[in-house]
Amino acid sequence: MLIDRADYADLEILSAHRQAQWDRQRDHLLAASPFYQRAWDGKPAPLRLEALADLPFTDKDMLRRSQRATPPFGDYLAAPVDRVARVHRTSGTTGTAMNLALSARDARETAIVGARAQSASGLGPGHRVIHCLNYRLWMGGFTDHTTLEATGATVVPFGVGDTQALIRTILELGITAISCTPSYPAVLERVIAEYFPDLKPRDLGLKLGLFGGEAGLDDPEFRRRIEATWGFAARNANYGVSDVFCNFAGQTEQDGDLHFVALDVLHPELIAPDTGALLPWRAGERGELVLTHVSRECQPLVRFRTGDIVLLTGTGIASCGRTAPRFRVVGRSDDMVVVRGLNAFPTQVAAVLNQEPALSGEYRIVLEGPGPYDVLPVEVELSESVVPAPAGLAEGIAAAIKRDLGLTARVTLLPFGNLPRTDGKTRRVIRKDKP
DSSP states (O other): OOOTTGGGSOHHHHHHHHHHHHHHHHHHHHHHOHHHHHHTTTOOOOSSGGGGGGSOOBOHHHHHHHHHHSTTTOTTOOSOGGGOOEEEEOOOTTSSOOEEEEOHHHHHHHHHHHHHHHHHTTOOTTOEEEEOSOOSSSHHHHHHHHHHHTTTOEEEEOOSSOHHHHHHHHHHHTOOEEEEOTTHHHHHHHHHHHHOTTOOGGGGOOOEEEEESSSOTTSHHHHHHHHHHHOSEEEEEEEEETTTEEEEEEOOSSOSSEEEOOTTTEEEEEEOTTTOOEEOOSTTOEEEEEEEESSOSSSOOSSEEEEEEEEEEEOSOOTTSOOOOEEEEEEETTTOEEETTEEEOHHHHHHHHTTOTTEEEEEEEEEOSSOOBSSEEEEEEEOTTOOSOOTTHHHHHHHHHHHHHOOOEEEEEEOTTOSOOOSSOOOOEEETTOO
């Protein structure tokens, strides 16, 4: 059950609403979820949300095992199979692909919550937005389409591929906004340069870039570069966790931090990623985001470890008037690289690289073996206009990484175009010991 304009609602009202939702959800899980009946070992779930820390965590491996043992949806499916109205599947890039089941109510709540994030980023009636994510099984395609529609905008369902046709469609239909991954504009730039030599990206007339699925926009230099090239306002409008909600946070026109707009249906916690200890929910705290559904029919999750390391930046009223808590994503625990005892995330490396104008912004970290690592191996790509590479550039980048992050790096310079551009998510950390 949703609260109208929950991202502006009084926090005490939201807390009481969430508790009432949990009262129903707890009884539903105890009656209908073999997964949680087993995980909780017959013990009753706590009556108060504040006591959730007494329950064990749920993680991705547990869900994978559940789906292997009880295909296709796992025994955490807490509704009759005929209540499943829509099925998505994760890409499986970090493990076994997962089957995601939504009831009609789950799908409706997902669309409304996602629309709050997209609306916060500036999308609404009067916009024509072209949606360029995979429309096949991935939730980012069709389900994100429904969030865009719920803002009142006109949505053009383009998907991925046939980029030349995409450029023509934007021009012919007077498109004002684009929804895609942050790395996708680099693909479009190459196609424009090759097939539309009389055009520049800003000539397409886009006013708003709505991004999700990858890190990047938290880096001010990356944001400035993409906005200068395209002439639009770039915003992370689509932060989510596929197993929980495909989109429940977005940046606003006034604030670069993500706004958590789902406090009526999701209960958040912060934990220390190494020990699992509960951390205070207050500005300045940094930890792994843990989420609990308080309103979900098909695959409700309790204390799900997202793997995302976040910094909570605000819990009062934001400059835009929203009461939604604000946060930044520092990185993913499974993307973290430990170099001589120091933790490094790709987003931190990108922030250093994006300060160097001789680079295109494309990079990857290629790791040999399981570690530990003495050196951070970084492959970076030169800007298109930089030929040959300036003397000492690699050494200068390595020095900047050492200065800003304290890490010893081995930097390899590659000509422009040598690193892959993708329509979907771009992998920044390549582990050679994994497929």
